[in-house]
Amino acid sequence: MSSSSAQSAPPDEGHGLYGPYGGRYVPETLIPALDELEAGWRAAQADESFARELNELLANYGGRPTPLTLAKRFCGEKRVYLKREDLMHTGAHKLNNALGQIVLARRLGKRRIVAETGAGQHGVATATVCARFGLDCVVYMGVEDMRRQRPNVERMRLLGAEVHPVEIGTQTLKEATSEAIRDWIANVETTHYLIGSCVGPHPYPKIVRELQAVIGCESREQILAREGRLPEAVIACVGGGSNSIGMFAGFLDDAEVKLYGVEAAGAASLGSGRIAVLHGARSLVLADEDGQIADAHSISAGLDYPGVGPEHAALRDSGRVTYLTCTDGEALAAFERLTKMEGIIPALESSHALARALDIDESLVLVCLSGRGDKDLDEALAQLGRQA
């Protein structure tokens, strides 16, 4: 499959450790299921029919390859290319992962799928693939996110998914993820947990990375064909970190390519987090000195998460990737600018990467436009109206 050319497979494949990060911090009940998943993933990787089935779905159902668009008016002084994951079926990169995991889940004989969602994009992608294959689908979503992303809630329900409101704690992605994991613990024999980002216990960070690596691999070929050279910088937003890790996977071995991840200023696990355990893995997390998880804050539901994938934490430590932050206001400005200058309404998540793309030094820049912004119209218009 296309992701097989992804560069720099993560270290310590066997234990799911990325330096001091990763691992499995979950109740014993789940360990056999994680072992089964890992074995199933290995077998799928070694089986050409898995790659054939997935590639056919990515192309003819998902709409891959996605185009690369030169954003001339968005940024006149430099050449900024947008990797158009917003043009994928369901409107975001999330479908790459959902398709891959659903093919895997079917190989494992699972008939029921649980997932968490923040912005609703992963929930929609999961509900979509469940509809496509006739599987039962339960999506956990915080009630605050259900309010912020109402169109996606309606979409998931129309697709036949049961959207389970999560009313505990911050009522956002963190709690939704915990509830999805608890559901999985209770139904582990029949159910596949279709995690949406490169977080969670081993082997999830690895599986999600490999399924999203198609973004970086395609982008690399496309920009070489268009520009005859590699980009000077690659930039992507980071919540849990799946679009960015998939994009970076194509460029990690190209030392001359500068890599930037952009976190929401109020949810900067890499910028201001500490080592802690959340959702089954050790990583950088917004937590207090006792290890209690702190609340994250972002206008973008998809970035409103206090943790981050363990590979990102290791990439920060090694210095290979530079992680920046972006405020709600800066993201909104970039959202409006791309819309008005290019006729592309970006997701608020992707708008964080767009904002920083404008002010980094490099002049040939590749941005991962991870999703489209239709889902954000209510929230963005309300906020922009307040500013006006």
Added chain:
Amino acid sequence: MSKKLVIFLMSGRQTPDLAKAAVEGGADLIELGFPFSDPLADGPVIRRAAEAALAEGMRTKACLECLAEIRGRVQVPLVPFVYSALLEAYGYERFVADARTAGAGAILVPDLPVDSHSELERIQLVAPTSTDERIDLAAKTTDGWLYLVTLTGTTGARTELSSALAGLAARARRLSPPGLPLYAGFGISTPEHARAAAGIVDGVIVGSRAIEVAAGGSDDLRRYVSSLRAAIDAA
């Protein structure tokens, strides 16, 4: 030998009184919950109790003080139930040392599988989904007794005792060193459940229902624990 009764209580200002009442009611061991903001193994009752405890300021240090205070009030073994996130922050070795000083016997970490942090001595948990190989490893390394999670799920009362317990207990018995006590927890809430479980294993752990009853005060808890004790002794 009579079967053991373990009562789970969440750390808090009232907990020393509650622990005393539980022991008066016939508890042989107190499991003391250290609240965590994102407890994956817990159902709604213990989760809410953890939220309330955190709101009351029950951070790791305060919980250790609570443990020491309970130690001064009762003679039975005390076992902290603590998520790995708290150990990461506090330091694994430092926690064990400070918990011992405060009066703990062993510790329980619900989200640390048997093959990770194997240097940390603790009571190991096995579940119906555990393979024989993992039960064998857990039985060999556990600290004192083996915790059988009766069901695939989170903590919380159920209407019936899990039918998976008998099979799990038989496997654990076969794979454990002779004489290793097996205690069963998760989903045990009524005297009938406790009696049935005591017919299969050496100890019975009651958590969520005890937390609910404890909300009514020490007298309610003492009465409830007595009813469990009587049921277990009749098994």
